Amino acid sequence: MQPQIEHYLEQVKGQLKSLSPQARAEEVREMGVHLQALVEAGRDAGLGENEAVKAALAQFGSYRKVGRELNKAVRSGEKHRLPRALSITTNCMIGLNSLGLISSVVLLIFAAMNWPSSAEILGGATAMAWRYGISFANGILAISLALQLRKLRPWAFWMALIYHCNWTLIGTVKLYDEVAKISQNPSSMATNVFFLAINTTLSYFPGLTFLLLLMLNRKTYLKLAYDKYKG
Amino acid sequence: MGRNLSKNDVPGLVLAVLGEGSCHGYAIAREVERRSKDLFRLREGSLYPALRQLEQEKFIVGEWETLGGPARKVYRITAEGQAELARRALEWADYSGAVNSFLGGSHAATN
Numbered sequence: 001m002q003p004q005i006e007h008y009l010e011q012v013k014g015q016l017k018s019l020s021p022q023a024r025a026e027e028v029r030e031m032g033v034h035l036q037a038l039v040e041a042g043r044d045a046g047l048g049e050n051e052a053v054k055a056a057l058a059q060f061g062s063y064r065k066v067g068r069e070l071n072k073a074v075r076s077g078e079k080h081r082l083p084r085a086l087s088i089t090t091n092c093m094i095g096l097n098s099l100g101l102i103s104s105v106v107l108l109i110f111a112a113m114n115w116p117s118s119a120e121i122l123g124g125a126t127a128m129a130w131r132y133g134i135s136f137a138n139g140i141l142a143i144s145l146a147l148q149l150r151k152l153r154p155w156a157f158w159m160a161l162i163y164h165c166n167w168t169l170i171g172t173v174k175l176y177d178e179v180a181k182i183s184q185n186p187s188s189m190a191t192n193v194f195f196l197a198i199n200t201t202l203s204y205f206p207g208l209t210f211l212l213l214l215m216l217n218r219k220t221y222l223k224l225a226y227d228k229y230k231g
Numbered sequence: 232m233g234r235n236l237s238k239n240d241v242p243g244l245v246l247a248v249l250g251e252g253s254c255h256g257y258a259i260a261r262e263v264e265r266r267s268k269d270l271f272r273l274r275e276g277s278l279y280p281a282l283r284q285l286e287q288e289k290f291i292v293g294e295w296e297t298l299g300g301p302a303r304k305v306y307r308i309t310a311e312g313q314a315e316l317a318r319r320a321l322e323w324a325d326y327s328g329a330v331n332s333f334l335g336g337s338h339a340a341t342n
Contacts, residue, residue, distance in 0.1 A: 030256060030304045033257075033304075034256045034260075034275060059275050060275045061275075061277075065276055066276040066280075069276070069279075073283040074283055
């Protein structure tokens with residue numbers, strides 16, 4: 001194969017980030033065969049070797065554009081085959097956990113500022129429902145995700161365990177809350193806020209870490225989804 | 232003078248070519264040019280993304296074959312691809328019919 005063509009194919013290969021190494025090699029191999037056929041056709045039409053190679057490469061166009069379009073085509077296919085239920089579950093978890101993480105950061109700031117009065121706000125009925133609700137919903141979503149993807153079951157077990165421990169912590173927080181109310185002790189109130197911060201972090205952090213890992217390892221995740229989809 | 236095809240048109244033309252029989256990438260590109268009497272110039276750079284998209288959508292399948300020369304990936308249309316081709320053909324007939332009623336000359340307008 002001509003060095004210009006080899007160089008071009010290497011550049012295209014470098015662009016194909018959303019493809020597995022095997023798919024990348026296959027893609028480049030197919031293009032190589034095509035380019036060779038174009039060069040031969042150019043030679044048959046009376047072009048010199050160099051002109052024929054140049055014409056063949058011009059016919060393919062910029063390696064960046066070819067790579068970009070191929071990546072896009074592969075990604076659109078992945079989206080197409082991703083089961084809907086899986087996509088809904090994941091999106092719900094991302095939304096819920098992102099909101100949760102923001103609220104836990106706010107709580108940590110309150111705790112750091114030793115702001116006991118915040119406990120009154122955070123201990124209110126809406127905040128309590130939010131905390132219990134999120135923890136419960138996260139557990140359900142984790143189980144749902146694990147049921148859809150068998151290989152994620154060990155993860156779901158650890159997440160369920162953490163959420164269970166968190167429920168125990170919620171009970172402790174409530175106890176502290178009652179004690180603080182009775183004693184009107186500012187330091188107890190601050191401790192209470194600190195516990196709340198840990199509690200909320202535990203509510204969202206495992207789920208978010210889990211999702212972050214899925215995002216970072218998107219190809220594996222999509223492959224798992226695809227295998228599941230294929231049955 | 233040839234016209235470069237829009238990338239949205241490429242998958243439909245590829246399906247139409249494969250509807251006539253199995254082909255490899257190079258032959259698909261040449262067939263598009265031949266059937267359009269060199270009016271359409273299919274840039275190879277837009278052919279492979281279209282092939283990949285059609286493969287992902289299961290409208291075509293590709294297999295490596297060696298028939299007395301270098302190995303080539305030969306594509307054939309699937310049943311889903313045939314259905315998609317029929318759908319696109321119907322859609323195009325409706326669209327071109329509507330455009331013809333405006334641009335098809337005075338006969339089209341009065342008929």
